[in-house]
Amino acid sequence: GENVEQHPSTLSVQEGDSAVIKCTYSDSASNYFPWYKQELGKGPQLIIDIRSNVGEKKDQRIAVTLNKTAKHFSLHITETQPEDSAVYFCAAIPGYSSASKIIFGSGTRLSIRP
Amino acid sequence: NAGVTQTPKFQVLKTGQSMTLQCAQDMNHEYMSWYRQDPGMGLRLIHYSVGAGITDQGEVPNGYNVSRSTTEDFPLRLLSAAPSQTSVYFCASSYSPEGGHEQYFGPGTRLTVT
Numbered sequence: 001g002e003n004v005e006q007h008p009s010t011l012s013v014q015e016g017d018s019a020v021i022k023c024t025y026s027d028s029a030s031n032y033f034p035w036y037k038q039e040l041g042k043g044p045q046l047i048i049d050i051r052s053n054v055g056e057k058k059d060q061r062i063a064v065t066l067n068k069t070a071k072h073f074s075l076h077i078t079e080t081q082p083e084d085s086a087v088y089f090c091a092a093i094p095g096y097s098s099a100s101k102i103i104f105g106s107g108t109r110l111s112i113r114p
Numbered sequence: 115n116a117g118v119t120q121t122p123k124f125q126v127l128k129t130g131q132s133m134t135l136q137c138a139q140d141m142n143h144e145y146m147s148w149y150r151q152d153p154g155m156g157l158r159l160i161h162y163s164v165g166a167g168i169t170d171q172g173e174v175p176n177g178y179n180v181s182r183s184t185t186e187d188f189p190l191r192l193l194s195a196a197p198s199q200t201s202v203y204f205c206a207s208s209y210s211p212e213g214g215h216e217q218y219f220g221p222g223t224r225l226t227v228t
Contacts, residue, residue, distance in 0.1 A: 009154070032214040043118070043204050043219030044157070051214070089156060093213040098164070099145050100172060101213055104156035 002027040004092050006105030014113050019080055021108045023090035024072045030092040033073050035064060038087040038107075047088075048075070077110075085112045116140050118220035120205050126226045127195040135190040135223050137205030145208040146188040147217070150174065150201040157204065163188055164211040195227045 003026040013019045025033075031052035036044035050057045050064045050073065057064050061080075066073040077084055087109050093102040121136045139146065147162035159172030161180040169180050177199060179191040188207075192199060202224050206217040 004156075006156075034216070036219075041221070043206075043221050045219065046216045049216070097213050098162075098211055099208050099213045099215065099217065100147065100159060100162045100170070100211075102159075102217075104158075106154055106156045 002030060002092055002094075002101070002103040004090060004103045004105045006090050006108060008108060009106065010109045010111070012111045012113060013080055015080055015082065017080055019075075019077045019084070019110055021075045021088055021090070021110070022072060023074070023092075023105050024070075025092040025103075026071065027092070027094070028068075028071065029094045032093045033064070033066060034091050034093075034102075035075050036089045036091065036104075038089065040086075044089055080112050082112050082114065085110060118205055118207055118218050120203075120220035120223050122223060123221065124224050126228065127192070128228055129195060129197060131195050133192050133195070135192075135203055135205075135225075137188045137190065137220060138186050139188075139205075139207040139218070140186065141207060141209065141218065142185060143207035143209045143218070144185070145211040145217075146182065147172070147206050147208075148178070148180065148188070148190045149204045149206065150199075151204060151222075152201050160190065160203075192225075197227045199225065200227045201225060 034049035038044040063076045090105040148160040149157040163182040205220040
């Protein structure tokens with residue numbers, strides 16, 4: 001089955017700097033890779049996703065890149081702001097199978113220093 | 115539109131007690147699921163449902179039961195609580211059982227078993 005590894009587990013960056021979180025996956029059939037943000041005391045919320053026919057996707061200060069050959073994908077946050085402080089989860093899933101097949105990474109706690 | 119709601123927010127149980135965690139969604143989503151979140155382990159699927167009357171086991175189903183009598187509700191029952199079930203529980207829903215769609219998470223229930 002699928003296995004998703006996420007690094008680092010904690011990340012502290014200066015406000016205004018960039019943050020990068022990396023994930024690797026094992027199942028070459030995976031073709032949908034969402035990223036979720038979890039703020040303190042709340043449930044995870046989708047912030048961006050990418051499908052395997054795309055190498056990069058951007059949404060304002062957030063971007064995700066995918067390298068299918070190497071089986072890794074990354075979340076990039078530029079010009080970080082205090083509200084970016086949260087736990088971020090990557091996930092992988094064979095996009096055309098059941099949502100029950102989704103596997104989450106272990107999470108990255110991102111702290112933005114003022 | 116309330117999205118996904120969960121009750122209670124916090125619960126303390128003694129070993130051997132039973133209880134039901136409630137989950138409801140008002141988005142007419144077919145797919146609903148229960149996850150548990152433990153430190154350093156991401157989100158792990160307990161049970162899921164692809165429609166009213168249909169449920170199935172996820173990665174960590176032991177000690178839990180579910181039912182889905184309506185599209186809106188998906189309660190999770192702990193049969194005989196154990197300290198190993200101390201965790202944060204999230205209910206999620208998605209409009210389709212297919213894997214390539216956003217999952218909407220509830221705010222979570224923090225359960226402590228003593």
